[in-house]
Amino acid sequence: MGSGSASSNSKKSLTFRVTRQKPELVRPAKSTPREFKLLSDIDDQEGLRTQLPAIHFYHNHNNDPRINGTRRRLDPVKVIREAIAKALVFYYPFAGRLREGPGRKLMVECTGEGVLFIEADADVTLEQFGDALQPPFPCLDELLYDVPHSGGILHCPLLLIQVTRLRCGGFIFAYRLNHTMADGAGVSQFMNEVGEIARGASAPSIQPVWQRELLNARDPPRVTCTHHEYDQVADTKGSIIPQDDMVHRSFFFGPAEISALRKSIPLDLSRKCSTFDVLTACLWRCRTIALQPEPNEEVRVMCIVNARSRFNPPLPQGYYGNVIAYPTALTTAGELCNKPVGYAVELVTKLKRVVTEDYMRSVADLMVIKGRPHFTLVRTYLVSDGTRSRLTDVDFGWGKPVYGGPAKGTVASFHIPFKNKKGEEGRVVPIFLPGLAMDRFVSELKNLLLSNNVHRGAITDRSISVKSAL
Known part of the structure; x- marks a missing residue:
C-alpha cells in the first residue's frame, strides 16, 4: 500500500490523504491476437x-431514483x-x-500484457473540493500516481488508470x-x-477501427x-518553454465575459466568428503582452x-x-499587441480553414521526409477546443461526471466546458505562465473585460505555484 497527502493553496485550503493499493496490470478478459501493428505517420x-492526463469526478448518486438498488451497492x-x-x-x-523500428517508425507489439490500474x-x-473542480487539481499527483518506470513512450504500459473512492461515496477516475x-476523440471513444x-x-456500440495505414505518407x-x-525557431526570452516559478491558473468565461470580448471587435467580424476564435485571439494577445517579447x-x-x-470519403x-493537425498563424509581437483585437481574431479564424485532407496528407509526408519533427513551442500559444469532447459523457453507471476533461494545462491550453456555482454555462481555460507574467496577464485581461462593460470578476482566485520544470 502507498499513501500520500497534499494541500491546495486555493482560497480555502484543502488537505486530504490518498491511500493506494499496489499497481496491477489489467489484461484483456479473453485471448487477443499477438501481432505487430504500425502506427500512422500522423500518430x-x-x-x-x-x-x-485526464480526470473525471463522479458524485455519489445513492439517492438518485434512476440508480437502482443493485447499482448503489456496487464498488x-x-x-x-x-x-x-x-x-x-x-x-x-x-x-x-x-516498439520503434527503422526511421523512428513506431509500432505496437500486441502482447496482451495489459494496462496499469491503481485502486x-x-x-x-x-463537496470539499468546492471550486477546485477545474485545473489545477489539489493532490493531482496522488489522484493519478506516476508509477515508477511506467511513463516512458517505448516498452511501457500505454494506459495508466487510477480509480479513487471518496468518503462521500463518489469517486475519481483519472x-x-x-x-x-489516440487523440482526444479517440480516447473519448474508448472511455x-x-x-x-x-x-x-x-x-462496444461503435466497433474500434485500427487501419492506421489510412493516414500514412504518400509514395513518394x-x-x-x-x-x-x-x-525550426530560435529560442529567446519570449518563449514559453516552462521554467521554475511557473504559475497555473484557470479562468472562467461565461455569457457576460464572452459578450464583452465580442464587443472589442467589429460587429461584422463578431457575427462570422466562433466563441473559440474570439476567446483564443484575446487570450493570445493578453498572453503575448504579458510575456513582453x-x-x-x-x-x-x-x-x-x-x-x-x-x-x-470519411474515415471509418x-x-x-x-x-x-496544428495549423499556425504568425505575426510580430508589435502588430499583435498594438493592432485592434479584431486583427488577432481574423488570424485565428483563417488558420482553422487551412486544414483539409490534402493538408493532413502533406503533414504525414513531412513526417517521413523530415524525421518526424516536433511542432515548435517557441513564442507559441497552443490551444485546443475541448467543448465538444465526449469526455463529459463518460458514464460508468453512476451518471455523467461533474467534471471530465484534461487534468492540467501546461504547454497546451484547453477550452473546457464548465458550469459555475451560479449555474452559468461557460468554459474554463487553464493558463500556465511565469509568476510575473501571470500578474501582467491577469491585469491585461481584466482591463479588456472592464473596458467592455464587465464589472464582475471573470478571473478565478485559485492559483498554484509549480516548482518543477516540465
Whole structure:
C-alpha cells in the first residue's frame, strides 16, 4: 500500500490523504491476437510522444431514483476494472507495448500484457473540493500516481488508470494515455465504450477501427502545403518553454465575459466568428503582452484541429488514432499587441480553414521526409477546443461526471466546458505562465473585460505555484 497527502493553496485550503493499493496490470478478459501493428505517420510524430492526463469526478448518486438498488451497492473500482478488461478484448492494442523500428517508425507489439490500474481511497468528499473542480487539481499527483518506470513512450504500459473512492461515496477516475495511440476523440471513444460495458453492454456500440495505414505518407512523399507549425525557431526570452516559478491558473468565461470580448471587435467580424476564435485571439494577445517579447519578434498561435470531418470519403466511424493537425498563424509581437483585437481574431479564424485532407496528407509526408519533427513551442500559444469532447459523457453507471476533461494545462491550453456555482454555462481555460507574467496577464485581461462593460470578476482566485520544470 502507498499513501500520500497534499494541500491546495486555493482560497480555502484543502488537505486530504490518498491511500493506494499496489499497481496491477489489467489484461484483456479473453485471448487477443499477438501481432505487430504500425502506427500512422500522423500518430508517431515527436509532438505526440507524450503522456495525456485526464480526470473525471463522479458524485455519489445513492439517492438518485434512476440508480437502482443493485447499482448503489456496487464498488466502482471493481466495476470499472472488469469493464476495462472486457473493453480491451476489442481495443487490444492498448494492452500492448510500443516498439520503434527503422526511421523512428513506431509500432505496437500486441502482447496482451495489459494496462496499469491503481485502486485507491481518499479521506475527502467531492463537496470539499468546492471550486477546485477545474485545473489545477489539489493532490493531482496522488489522484493519478506516476508509477515508477511506467511513463516512458517505448516498452511501457500505454494506459495508466487510477480509480479513487471518496468518503462521500463518489469517486475519481483519472488516467494517463500514451498520446501516440489516440487523440482526444479517440480516447473519448474508448472511455465511453468502457462506460457502456460497465453499464452492462456485452460489446462496444461503435466497433474500434485500427487501419492506421489510412493516414500514412504518400509514395513518394511530397509536402504540398505550408506548415509553419514545424518551423525550426530560435529560442529567446519570449518563449514559453516552462521554467521554475511557473504559475497555473484557470479562468472562467461565461455569457457576460464572452459578450464583452465580442464587443472589442467589429460587429461584422463578431457575427462570422466562433466563441473559440474570439476567446483564443484575446487570450493570445493578453498572453503575448504579458510575456513582453521584443516588438519585432515573431509570435504564433497554434490551434489543435480535429480533422476527421475533412476527409472524403470519411474515415471509418470507429477510427481512434490521431487525426489532429496544428495549423499556425504568425505575426510580430508589435502588430499583435498594438493592432485592434479584431486583427488577432481574423488570424485565428483563417488558420482553422487551412486544414483539409490534402493538408493532413502533406503533414504525414513531412513526417517521413523530415524525421518526424516536433511542432515548435517557441513564442507559441497552443490551444485546443475541448467543448465538444465526449469526455463529459463518460458514464460508468453512476451518471455523467461533474467534471471530465484534461487534468492540467501546461504547454497546451484547453477550452473546457464548465458550469459555475451560479449555474452559468461557460468554459474554463487553464493558463500556465511565469509568476510575473501571470500578474501582467491577469491585469491585461481584466482591463479588456472592464473596458467592455464587465464589472464582475471573470478571473478565478485559485492559483498554484509549480516548482518543477516540465
